[in-house]
Amino acid sequence: MDARNIGLRNIEVADTKICSIDGENGKLIYRGFDILDLVNHSTFEETSYLLLFGELPSPEQLADFGRRLREARGIPEPMIKNMKNRPKRAQPMDVLQSCVAELADYDLNIDDFSKEAHTRRAITLIAKIPSIVAAWNRIRTGQHVVDPMEEGSHAANFLYMLRGVEPSAEEAKVMDICFILHAEHSFNASTFAAREISSTRASMYAAISGAVGALSGELHGGANVQVMKMLLEIGDPANVEKWVAGRLSSGGRIMGMGHAVYRTTDPRADILSRLSKAISKEKNNKWFEITERVEKATKKWMLEHKGQAIYPNVDLYSASIYYSMGIPMDLNTPIFAISRISGWASHVIEEKFAEAAPKPALYRPKAVYIGRYCGPMGCEYVPLSERKQQVA
Numbered sequence: 001m002d003a004r005n006i007g008l009r010n011i012e013v014a015d016t017k018i019c020s021i022d023g024e025n026g027k028l029i030y031r032g033f034d035i036l037d038l039v040n041h042s043t044f045e046e047t048s049y050l051l052l053f054g055e056l057p058s059p060e061q062l063a064d065f066g067r068r069l070r071e072a073r074g075i076p077e078p079m080i081k082n083m084k085n086r087p088k089r090a091q092p093m094d095v096l097q098s099c100v101a102e103l104a105d106y107d108l109n110i111d112d113f114s115k116e117a118h119t120r121r122a123i124t125l126i127a128k129i130p131s132i133v134a135a136w137n138r139i140r141t142g143q144h145v146v147d148p149m150e151e152g153s154h155a156a157n158f159l160y161m162l163r164g165v166e167p168s169a170e171e172a173k174v175m176d177i178c179f180i181l182h183a184e185h186s187f188n189a190s191t192f193a194a195r196e197i198s199s200t201r202a203s204m205y206a207a208i209s210g211a212v213g214a215l216s217g218e219l220h221g222g223a224n225v226q227v228m229k230m231l232l233e234i235g236d237p238a239n240v241e242k243w244v245a246g247r248l249s250s251g252g253r254i255m256g257m258g259h260a261v262y263r264t265t266d267p268r269a270d271i272l273s274r275l276s277k278a279i280s281k282e283k284n285n286k287w288f289e290i291t292e293r294v295e296k297a298t299k300k301w302m303l304e305h306k307g308q309a310i311y312p313n314v315d316l317y318s319a320s321i322y323y324s325m326g327i328p329m330d331l332n333t334p335i336f337a338i339s340r341i342s343g344w345a346s347h348v349i350e351e352k353f354a355e356a357a358p359k360p361a362l363y364r365p366k367a368v369y370i371g372r373y374c375g376p377m378g379c380e381y382v383p384l385s386e387r388k389q390q391v392a
């Protein structure tokens with residue numbers, strides 16, 4: 001097997017109109033629009049509309065979309081009850097994954113396989129995922145579940161439901177930018193999981209809950225939790241270089257650094273780095289300084305020892321932003337999911353309804369079998385009573 005293709009690297013599996021990434025030049029484009037323009041001029045709601053429908057909305061379309069999102073924010077009472085019955089130690093991503101699957105129970109038209117029904121499901125999921133994340137955090141910390149805001153942006157509402165008090169306009173703006181930046185990223189592991197599940201004609205809830213599971217791993221969305229753990233362990237800017245060298249020379253990874261596609265700085269990391277710097281300055285904390293030194297020390301070590309640098313990805317600077325905002329560390333990945341749902345749902349709809357060719361009826365990659373081989377007739381089956389214990 002060609003080593004470069006292991007893990008589907010460089011393999012084209014489908015066409016998409018949703019997102020393109022220029023990994024050499026650090027460009028990220030949603031539906032033809034540069035992520036920098038979206039951060040500077042758009043909102044998460046407008047970006048979600050763009051991802052879902054393929055066009056920027058008119059003022060009326062955006063107002064209607066915002067209204068539909070706000071109206072769908074509430075979560076079913078039995079779901080809250082079920083959450084209250086869970087052990088408080090349950091991981092937020094596990095709770096989210098099962099709640100997303102549970103939402104199928106409340107879909108009164110679950111047998112409607114039309115594009116309209118899937119768009120409605122996408123709006124439901126975009127609206128309810130932040131409410132689920134906030135509700136679980138309050139339940140596990142012994143606080144009452146906060147009802148959603150009737151008005152207020154998606155970002156402001158999430159912070160309100162999480163804390164029970166309205167955020168400042170500045171905080172809501174930072175959250176909104178983080179949501180825009182995490183909303184979509186082509187065929188990453190969780191999106192591919194969602195598309196693969198969709199290709200079996202499973203429901204959108206099944207596809208999205210699978211995507212939440214894929215996102216939770218530390219080589220993907222879970223990296224932003226590991227980054228914060230790393231920053232806390234380093235503890236002081238003066239410790240960075242020694243810590244990084246120790247980690248890398250023992251074969252460990254630096255979370256938040258490196259990417260399967262980018263060969264330069266992830267454009268999202270550039271924006272998040274500026275936000276992290278501003279928020280650390282405002283809060284007078286050390287997290288930006290430590291993070292920036294981790295970036296520099298990792299690049300230097302990799303260049304010196306492996307001949308090529310690795311660059312920060314989306315998770316490196318987001319961790320300190322959320323921490324500085326007082327958000328519990330293990331909500332970093334659920335926040336990623338709150339945002340990525342827009343991309344996932346757009347991909348599920350594209351997978352199910354796009355006419356673009358080529359697109360597989362069902363994903364089915366090929367593996368190279370390297371296991372036991374006893375000839376074309378197979379191995380001789382020895383009855384259990386005659387088998388001797390094998391020495392491993």
Ligand code: COA
Pocket residue numbers: 218219220221223248252253254255256257258259260306310313314315
């Ligand atoms: N720390 C240490 N070494 C790393 C690294 C990291 N964060 N990222 C990549 N490398 C190493 C690889 O092991 C590889 O070394 P090798 O040539 O000796 O095998 C080399 O750098 C080039 O790796 P590359 O091919 O560019 O990346 P990849 O496809 O192997 O890995 C990731 C991509 C994302 C899995 C990897 O960068 C990683 O584990 N990063 C940390 C987790 C993380 O932040 N994930 C979120 C991604 S958005």
